Amino acid sequence: MKTKILIFLFFAVATSLFATKEVSAQGQSDPWTPQQLLAPADLAKVLNNPKSPQPLVFSIGMQAVIKGSVDIGPVMVPDNLNTLKQKLGKLQKNAQIVVYCGCCPFSRCPNVRPAMALLKDMRFTNYKLLNLPQNVKVDWIDKGYPMAE
């Protein structure tokens, strides 16, 4: 009986330690807050309604798949990050900006962090990261949301 309790306690402690570690790792590495994630359905709604104020949408990944988005290219490449910096430099700090990549889940994406870090460094106040948890196919194309020509 004592052994069983010990085994249970061991697993309980191990699980809680693991969980704590994961949360803190994500918190440290992501230069965005949960409030800065924009749901694809919300962006699709805005893009489908020309009367609603349109944000500036930047593709900071492989391809501008989303309707009206500006193709910067993968910002893991310093030249592309510079291009983004130049384009952002011409905007008001309170401009409504959305960035997306959509190659892979955020945990593996090499582009979302440099873009969001740049927006933060440049002190923009109204920018969002499009929340594509899997990729732009599953979370945008397959949903039938508006696409670039």
Add this chain to the structure above:
Amino acid sequence: MRTLILFVALLLFGSTISTLSAQTTGLEPGNKAPEIKLPTLKGDTVALSTLKGKLVLIDFWGTWCSPCVQEQSELAKLYRKYKLAAFTNGKGFEIYGVSLDVKKSNWENFINTNKIDWIQVSDLKFWRSPVAKTYNIQGLPFNVLIDGNGIILAKNLHGIDLEKGIARFLHKE
């Protein structure tokens, strides 16, 4: 007597249905893998169906996908090891690499630098490639193992499971 006729009829109906479903094009093991016809680096089209008779791994990947890139050296080892092997349902092993790249230069450089010598095709359409839709790909890397008749044997095997999945079909003397 009537019951017997009904029984035989049902049996026949059942076997016809099961034969049909084995030939149905689909994405589950036992289904016929959907056809893919895409251009190679040189621009000529290679259809998946031309590999009939071989055990084939359809490897969906992209140079922008880090786990896919890491997997390529493993695929090279498997290719060398099993290329000429005899399988229970195919003679020889081939890899049909389908890249979801966008820029031809990225794709080409990677293939040349890593001396990839198996079949490589791409329409350079990233996640907009019709083949991503046909194969209902949810993420990369993704692969499908098919036999000499183009029937799906397994899906999304990686690491040790991939080699085990291939070796399982080796022809035993």
